[in-house]
Amino acid sequence: MENHQTAAAFEKQLRVDIVSAERSIFSGIAKMVVVAGEEGELGILPGHSQLLTRIKPGEVRVVKAEGGEEMYYVSGGFLEVQPYLASILADTVIRGTDIDEERALEAKSHAEKVLSEKSKKDKEYAAALIELTRAIAQLKIARKLHDQAKK
């Protein structure tokens, strides 16, 4: 990445990397990138001073060096700017204190369900599980046989 940055600096161009935790979304040389920062719309040009900001859900517009534009939707994240490098650390999911809280509660309630089930004998649970998998397998076979009979 450092190499690319120096190369971009030499050309007085801006290198743009948009990455999320799951994949790399865009990577290339641009004339300008427009992002909805938390405190207002930002148009980043080559040579911008170092900046770190949270970004609002919205579109990211990249004006590519070879011409043409690319638009991406990000549901939030961070923008880090170095003079010849702009990195967008995008969230892939909509974030918010309330929504995150809801997800946490869900994970907790999953865990609590076990606690209440713990009183039951573990053997019973295992037996039920085996019973269930067997039933599913039988159903599958039955369905297959049924389909064959139809043909």
Added chain:
Amino acid sequence: MPYQTRWKRLLNLLKHQLCGNLIMGASREIRQKIGTIKSTQKITRAMQMVAASKMRKAQDRMNAARPYARKILDVIAHLANAHPEYQHPFMEVRDISRAGYIVISTDRGLCGALNVNVMRDVVKELKDWEQKKVQTGLCLVGSKADLFFRRYHLNVMAKAMHIGDAVGVKDLIGAVKVMTDAYRKREIDALFIASNTFVNTMVQRPTIQQLLPIASTATEFKTRVWDYIYEPNAKDLLQGLLTRYLEAQVYAAVIENYACEQASRMLSMRNATDNAGHVIDGLRLVYNKARQAVITNEIAEIVGGAQAINQ
């Protein structure tokens, strides 16, 4: 080779079952048995190939997740370095009176000793903590961990199950938040993550890493003369970045564990396919012998009959 002895044992068992009535009608039974094992072999072979292709995809995703975590770590290091006066709780080292573990497992079985290896290491550490009179809390990812820890009466704080093939950050946010909140509220003083590391297709190593407190990286970075312009402010940004960093770490571990799962499944299914082949070979030998015995018997009868007429 334990596998070899296992298939040999199965073969002997089958031979024993069949040889009881080897003389008459046994050949048909053996043929059926061979057919059964052949269809099992078909399934294991298919599973092996599916696992191989899924593994390759998982490896791609593993690589795709790297730049994000690296970039965040870079920015965090700079932030921590430029603002030493602001110590985030995630970076503060405390005496451990309670420890938290995120245990990552697979959702499905038939993947060798992958899960067992991780669980064994975790249980060992949990026992160590118990001896030191340190309480523990668990966060379980994947249904195999859930099934395993059901046997023990432990403090399970959060769970994320049935995350499936296309795991995303959104499936893990909740579970990670429970643990980080507990850390912030001083309910736990350290957070560890246990999962498999992908060494190569043949080797997956169980590892336990410390997630919290985040080791200070300040010494690694040279002091820089410049600083960012922060919007809104350094403190809030650091908070957001640290949360995402942790999530990215957990996500990366889940993805890597998934790649391990597929690699391990590929290997164990290949073994199963090979073993089925050996059993089929053995049974075919028995079948041929049985058929030959029937033919010999018939010839003997005919010859005997002819001789009786001639006399």
